[in-house]
Amino acid sequence: MTVRVRFAPSPTGYLHVGAARTALYNYLFAHANGGTFILRSDDTDRARSTEEFQQDILDHMMWLGLDWDEGFGKGGEHGSYRQSDRYDRYRDVAHDLIESGSAYYSFATSEQLDGFKKAAREAGTSPAYDGSLEPGYGEVASRIAAGESAVIRFRVPRPGETRFSDVVRDDMVFDHKQVDDFVILRSDGTPTYHLASTVDDVDYGITHVIRGEDLLSSTPKHILLTQAMGAEPATYAHLSLLMGPDGKKLSKRHGDTAMSAYRTAGFLPEAIDNYLALLGWSVGDEEDRASMSEMVDRFDLNAVSKNPAVFDTQKLEWLNGVYIREMGDDDFVARTLAGVEDDLGRELTDDEASQFEAMVPLVKERTKLLPEVADQVRFLFTDIDTYDEKSWAKVMDKPEGPVALDAATAALSGLETWSTETIEGALRGVLEDTGLNARKGFQPVRVAISGSTVSPPLFESLEILGREESLNRIAAARSLL
């Protein structure tokens, strides 16, 4: 049997990190088993679905490298893979189900239903609607004939129970007393999620449904529906939910849940994929690092954890730093140059681009998030007209400030060749001459050329900045003392 899995987000919001994790696990499972990963658009909630959300989901799936083999935007044997294009099919199924007695027209009003649920709650019994509020056969026929609108409900066989073996949760059993005669077709003729999703899973030959635990209690409905259609239910796997730092389901109020926020914050897709895999699965025995292909090789749905996982940004940042450090210099430039230019508000000249490239190895290991790059190299491309206040106070407004700058100027201006080695030699000489320790002797120079006590390594920075500019900056700072 060829594995066919699907990720079926509703375009009612931006791609959420939790949804991205579900997509990733589907992707890993498909690839680990030589299967097909399908993307579907479950847009039956026409009021809340938008093209913008749909596009955001697509964009970020691609960005994360979660490319799909078949489905939305890519096509396949099953049309557009967009549910709103298949209303006729769902309606047909709903009516077939009425024919076969598995569903019925329901006239119960929401007031009646509320009363039913309230009574059940007070009595401490199951609040699941059992169809007991419906009119008799004859009346249904005449009311339909009279054109009265009704909803179509699935008739849950009672008594009874549905059993299934969930890949991550093992044996599950649901008493039908607890499951509603749920609506499959709304009064306006559009399908509900339960119907559309189940019909598609059947029609598309989905073999494994890997989704969030929030759908666990709906699974009996889907299985019952599938069986009523005369089909074999898929294998289900329900992933635990992602939690916020407060232990509650991860949501907007925990800050950023939209994948786009992480993208703009400067996270790498590789790092996010790796991190998301860690949330509910162990990538290796003593290692948390794994590339997509390594994850594909090792992925085992049975080994996925049942525990809900807290989304911890700190570890994500650490991983991001790891990936940045491992990136090739060229790749690093490609991914950060635009951000640097954006920060400057202009393009870099060829000479400046060379300076930037020279700085890359130094900057790479000091970067956790991409936008931090601009902060580190900005001093190369802009005049230092303001110095960081604390930095200035800490090293310049001290007796060693002018001493260090004067000595550095003397030592540096006499240099024949301007290189990291000669610069270091000259400045080390300053230490001996002035008796200052390295910290006191070097920090004033650092502030003079970069504006701050924190910068990339000093000697290299001086070399890259160039002799003339370096000496000018030291002189400018000195004149302020």
Place this chain on the structure above:
RNA sequence: GGCCCCGUCGUCUAGAGGCCUAGGACGCCGCCCUCUCAAGGCGGUAGCGUGGGUUCAAAUCCCAUCGGGGCUACCA
């Protein structure tokens, strides 16, 4: 309220009766390296929710309890 799921360091996890005086990773703390900041190296901190069983032996099995979460829509 009803039904369902889950419960190992602060966080993510390894652990499927003796290999566990519970391992790894992030974080945090300290030391080293060092021109700042990082990175790196070394060391440390911290956990089996609780109470009963079963067993020669339990983080691992059973029961109860407590705690957290999900669902309970003509949303998905």
